[in-house]
Amino acid sequence: MNTQEHLKLVEQYSAANYHPLPIVLTRGEGAWVWDIDGNKYLDCLSSYSALNQGHRHPKIIEALRTQSEKMTLTSRAFHNDQMGVFLKKLCELCEMEMALPMNTGVEAVETVIKTARKWGYLHKKIPKDKAEIIVCNHNFHGRTTTVVGFSSEPQYREGFGPFAPGFKLIDYGNLEQLEKAITSNTAAFLVEPIQGEAGILIPPQGYLTEARKICQKNKVLFILDEIQTGLGRTGKLFCYQYEKNAKPDLLVLGKALGGGVYPVSAVVSSKEILGVFKPGDHGSTFGGNPLASAVGITSLDVLVDEKLPENSFETGEILLEELRKIKSHHVQETRGKGLMIGVEIKIASGPARPFCDQLMKLGLLAKETHGQVIRLSPPLNIQKKEIHFILEKMNAVLSK
Ligand SMILES: *Cc1c(COP(=O)(O)O)cnc(C)c1O
Numbered sequence: 001m002n003t004q005e006h007l008k009l010v011e012q013y014s015a016a017n018y019h020p021l022p023i024v025l026t027r028g029e030g031a032w033v034w035d036i037d038g039n040k041y042l043d044c045l046s047s048y049s050a051l052n053q054g055h056r057h058p059k060i061i062e063a064l065r066t067q068s069e070k071m072t073l074t075s076r077a078f079h080n081d082q083m084g085v086f087l088k089k090l091c092e093l094c095e096m097e098m099a100l101p102m103n104t105g106v107e108a109v110e111t112v113i114k115t116a117r118k119w120g121y122l123h124k125k126i127p128k129d130k131a132e133i134i135v136c137n138h139n140f141h142g143r144t145t146t147v148v149g150f151s152s153e154p155q156y157r158e159g160f161g162p163f164a165p166g167f168k169l170i171d172y173g174n175l176e177q178l179e180k181a182i183t184s185n186t187a188a189f190l191v192e193p194i195q196g197e198a199g200i201l202i203p204p205q206g207y208l209t210e211a212r213k214i215c216q217k218n219k220v221l222f223i224l225d226e227i228q229t230g231l232g233r234t235g236k237l238f239c240y241q242y243e244k245n246a247k248p249d250l251l252v253l254g255k256a257l258g259g260g261v262y263p264v265s266a267v268v269s270s271k272e273i274l275g276v277f278k279p280g281d282h283g284s285t286f287g288g289n290p291l292a293s294a295v296g297i298t299s300l301d302v303l304v305d306e307k308l309p310e311n312s313f314e315t316g317e318i319l320l321e322e323l324r325k326i327k328s329h330h331v332q333e334t335r336g337k338g339l340m341i342g343v344e345i346k347i348a349s350g351p352a353r354p355f356c357d358q359l360m361k362l363g364l365l366a367k368e369t370h371g372q373v374i375r376l377s378p379p380l381n382i383q384k385k386e387i388h389f390i391l392e393k394m395n396a397v398l399s400k
Contacts, residue, residue: 021356023360029056030054031379033365040363041363049340052303053259053308053380060260060261072289075289076284085293085297089297089301091268095247097271097274100267101296102266103263104254108252109141112188112190112252112267113133113146115267115273115276118277119276120188126187139172139190141190152169175210188215188220188222191225192229193240212246215249221273224250229340233256234339250267257299261295308380311381312338316338318387322391326399342373352373353371355374362397363393376394
């Protein structure tokens with residue numbers, strides 16, 4: 001089948017809930033992917049940061065293969081010999097005590113909402129069904145009905161109500177609003193250290209530290225969704241590590257936790273907080289399965305052993321600095337941390353999508369986010385020559 005035939009199949013048989021670039025990929029290795037015509041592209045989306053370790057990292061594929069030949073699924077009705085090992089490694093890396101494994105990111109977000117509410121009823125004596133969670137405008141935490149219910153993005157919500165109550169929206173980066181929004185019924189504040197889907201929005205320096213302080217003062221759980229920013233993406237293992245005393249009460253992880261081969265997510269926290277769960281309170285058929293756990297163990301090992309956060313920091317700094325040197329009348333602002341970079345296109349130059357289409361033709365895959373922003377988030381093990389490739393193509397497209 002050729003490209004047009006594949007696109008037709010998808011048009012006919014797939015719900016149109018995405019608007020992908022018109023290429024059909026068939027192979028990936030490291031930072032590079034190939035389409036069915038043999039064209040090669042540098043993957044600067046990395047599946048929204050799920051591919052921090054690159055495509056088909058040999059060690060992760062080996063873990064997947066080895067485990068798949070032994071056992072793939074037990075359900076949590078029985079123990080398996082991988083999950084405990086995985087969660088120990090994860091907790092030690094996060095300097096936390098306990099974790100609850102799930103599959104996709106939004107399931108971990110749902111889990112953290114349930115955790116915070118139950119904690120609020122048990123430990124803060126919030127009256128029944130009155131728990132509130134504070135979230136931010138332009139948040140992205142996934143696509144279930146509860147989660148889109150507290151989105152500020154009209155398209156994420158339109159036609160999907162009614163929505164669950166119990167959420168309060170405040171402006172991202174605004175500490176005064178946070179303080180004002182807190183009541184005796186507030187269980188938690190849920191926030192992204194950088195708003196990725198909103199267009200790589202970086203809050204003022206010190207925001208997380210202060211937000212945590214406000215939360216502690218008011219006995220409110222401070223929850224960071226690091227599904228996208230975590231595991232080395234921003235040049236630290238976790239983005240909150242850029243600030244002093246910003247460690248969250250609960251950390252939400254996903255995406256790269258599965259090394260780009262398998263959906264693995266988790267909520268990581270303390271014994272006191274995750275201790276609110278009793279058998280039967282919550283669960284997932286596939287959560288914590290041995291295949292996911294084996295992949296998770298190796299995905300974390302690869303991040304640490306290959307110093308991917310460090311490489312992300314170093315290459316990200318060079319990339320950001322050089323991108324800012326590109327002379328272009330199209331660029332409003334270039335911003336980022338580590339290898340999470342956004343190039344915002346001026347409104348007068350039109351949306352970012354046509355720039356991404358041009359980049360694709362030059363062999364660089366990047367997806368626009370929030371209309372005006374070209375997102376650059378390549379795998380974290382890219383080297384200097386890939387940085388040069390990105391700069392060359394960005395220069396070609398932006399300086400026109
Ligand atoms: C991707 C993402 C999610 C949702 O993860 P899924 O695996 O797509 O459900 C939640 N929060 C953030 C910050 C994300 O980037």
